[in-house]
Amino acid sequence: MIGRLRGTLLEKQPPWLVVEVAGVGYELEASMTTLVALPGSGEPVFLYTHLVVRDDAHLLYGFARAQERDLFRALIKVNGIGPRLALAILSGMDEDAFIRCVLEDDIKALTRLPGVGKKTAERLIIEMRDRFPHWEGSPGLEASAAGLPATAPLPTQDPLADAEAALVSLGYKPTEAARMLSGLEEEGSTEAIIKAALTRRLAG
Template sequence: MIGRLTGLLLEKQPPWMVVDVHGVGYELEASMNTFVALPAPGEQVSLYTHLTIRDDAHLLYGFGREHERALFRALIKVNGVGPKLALAILSGMDEDAFMRCIRDDDSKALTKLPGVGKKTAERLIIEMRDRFPEWEHGNDAPLALEATSGRAAPRDHLADAEAALVSLGYKLTEATKMLADVDPNQTTEALIKAALTKRMSG
């Protein structure tokens, strides 16, 4: 099991990144909460990881906080929630917001997340309430992540942000609407975060 990686960030294209560790490039997928805190390519990064082994692929997921990884691992134990949906949930809200939804039985907020319908939201509330002890007391110290400002063209940023939202499970029309009133003069990661915040508060 690969539990943690420290190396050079070679590429980042939400929700994917490549980290070079002693000449080996590891491809990881991450939530938008982790992505917005990544340094620029060419800088050092350290991530907690989770490896999922399938018949057709070995998939590696990266997390800036151990607490986020612990929640991811608890989520994928819920019936009907796989890694893709777990990442979408972690991209749409942070751990504290998710905890509030569970404790307040707020299924309405959960259904704003892509792929989470009413039944899934109710299942999350029931099953995750019993799983709080597994992750809520985890180490929440972030690893070596730093937010940076990029300089790519706004149009490229918007296209990348739209593609990332679609990869998280939003429909193209939803992604376009989420980005409609967002300031385009931001990094891709910042645009995604703003769009997700707008979606959850709408």
Template structure:
């Protein structure tokens, strides 16, 4: 089992990233919460990881915080919740927000997440209430990189917007829905910040 990676960030194409560890490039999938927290390419990073072994692939998931990984592992033990949906949930809200939804029976907020219907939200609340690891309440986000701007031309901004839209679609949103979520978002933001802003607006309803 690969539990943690420390190395150089080589590539970042939400929701994917590549980390060079002693000359080996590890491809990982991560939530937008983690991606927004990452520094620029070429910088050193350290991620908690979870490895899923399937018949056709070995999939590695990366997390900026151990608490986020713990919640991911708790989510994928819920009936009907796979890694893709777990990452979508973690992209839409942090650990503290998810805990509040469960403790407050907030079905409405959970159903704003892609792939989470009313029945799934109700199942999450019922099953997760007794499955939380014994962690302290996570602190406020304050993630480095959030709000970072993308220098350059209109083409660069358009590329960032297109990448953000593609990432939202990969999380489970329909193309028209993704475009609507990004409507009005500051186009000078980085791709990751655009996505996070769109997800925050979506959650706020």
């Protein structure tokens, strides 16, 4: 099991990133919460990781905080929640927000996430409620699908286009992704634009 990586961030094309460690480039998929927290390309980076082994691929996921990885691991144990959907949930809200949704039975907020309908939201609340007590007092909390595509989307040098592609890869329909990005400024990084779109979606 690959539990963590420390190296140089070579590429960051949401939701993908590449980290070079001792001359080896590791391709990972990460939530928008993690991507926004990372430095720019060429900078040193440290990530907690989770490896999913399938018959046809070894898939690596990266997390800026151990608590985010803990929540990812708890989510994929819920019936019907795969790594892709777990990552989409973590992209839409951080650990604190998700825990509040579960503890407050906030089905409405959960169903704003891609791939989460009412029944899935109810199942998340029921199955996740008893998994949080051991996280109380965690510094990270206080501070605050079944598989991946075979290849990452190539950068287009157009932040809005890259943001739309990333939202689609997280599970939003193309028309919904376009609507989420409508009116947002093109200035800033792709991940910042995506984060703004996700914030708008959850607030809506």
